[in-house]
Amino acid sequence: MVGRIIGDIFLIIGGIFIFLASLGLLRMPDVYNRMQTSTKAVTLGAMSSILGVGIIHPAWLLKCILIMLFILFTNPVSAHAIGRAAYKSGVKLWKGSVCDKYGEHLEDKNE
Amino acid sequence: MIRRLIALLVSLYLGYILYSFVYVHFPFGERPLRGVAAHYVENGIKEEGATNIVTSIVTLYRGFDTLGEVTVLFLAATGLGLILAGMKREEEEKPEPTLIMETVTKHLFPLVLLFGSYIFIHGHLTPGGGFPAGVVIATGYFMMFIAQRSFTPSEYLLSATESFAGTLYVIVGLLGLALAFSFLDNVMPLGIPNRVFSAGIIPVIYIIIGFKVGSEMTGILLHLKEA
């Protein structure tokens, strides 16, 4: 019964993070902000939800931890690839952005 | 424009059908079975020894169909190879994959191969089987194609694996014809259900199908990449 309550708390935390991630995806002004808010938050939300399921059913905990590890390995790679592809394909930064380190790095490399 | 409008109306109508289907049939899987489905569910484990009845239907009750499906897949791969045979991509300047992609995919690739093997070895116990396992392995190779600087599997080895697996499948079928009454009959001992070594020839056939589908799909992707 205690495991059930702790698992429910983890599930609710995960649900809130998934909701906030998609809200950020909808509300943020440009691609880089959207990617930065949503991919990190949704990774945390997914891991928290899956850990909650594993705590509710202790027999499933090993497989749940395996799924969590794979999500932890693969999601940052896809976010990194999207960000780089967006910059290379010429998407402009939001007009309120204050710095552009990757552009400076590319300029340094070209000189 | 009129074509798009018709397509929109058709998709809305299909959506309406989906909605009504969900409402009418709602507690899914609760209705009593009839006919041959009831026979499979009642006697499947006793007759063929596989816990996952779908696999015993696919490989034994309807085994000849599966051989035909594998042949169709082989013909598709051969046809694609013939179409793309003359084309050669001109060398062009391409941006290289980053260090992050290369490192992660390099360490993930053996795990994907292991996972595909898990799916086809446990095909008679858990969902899955030869076809999804082959596709998982091919997706692992595709991951390496897009995220590694230079990764090219040997085309000769791929086609050799595929031909060898196809021949083995037919040989297993002929073994059933020789030792029992019919082509692709279950000639090995059934064992105890829920063990890995059980269900007769189902794991053998699924291992063969896994290798065959995996090498075929990888061959298709390799042809498309290099043409």
Place this chain on the structure above:
Amino acid sequence: MPYEIHGLSVYIYVGLVMLGVIFSLIRLAIGPTAPDRVVATDILTTITTVVLVVLALFFDRQIYLDVALVYAVLAFTAVVAIARFLEGGL
């Protein structure tokens, strides 16, 4: 002991996840540039993995977790492939 769904928490959870799916779908539909839509697809793949795990909990079958494992391992391949296409390196 099977998972008896009672109380408000599970309903709140499913509602939050459904809202997440709807918001990502809106971004997929309206997104001005192609990378916006790719980000929305990435979010939807992760949410799908979570929904598959939660459905395994609702139906109380351990074998359903295998489907979620397939997505957890392989779903990033499509996103990386589209990203490589956008930067011209496929």
Place this chain on the structure above:
Amino acid sequence: MNSLILFMALGLSVVLIVGTIIIYLSKDLLVAILGSAVISLIASIFFLILQAPDVAITEAAIGAGLTTGILLYAMKKTGRYEDD
């Protein structure tokens, strides 16, 4: 539990229909490929709700990368924008 699963099924069928409409209305073939990837994700959830885990795992394995890859290679050879 039944009402909860019914709620999920109805919400996800909305996603399926909107996904097909996105595919039909877009002139950019890359968006169509993204839409088909999303549809295969939701279809896999639907097969699990219909209690067919074998079909769900096959749909997951095929939709998770292979169809996207083949369609991307084909699109690279033909062209990205649909002209009227």
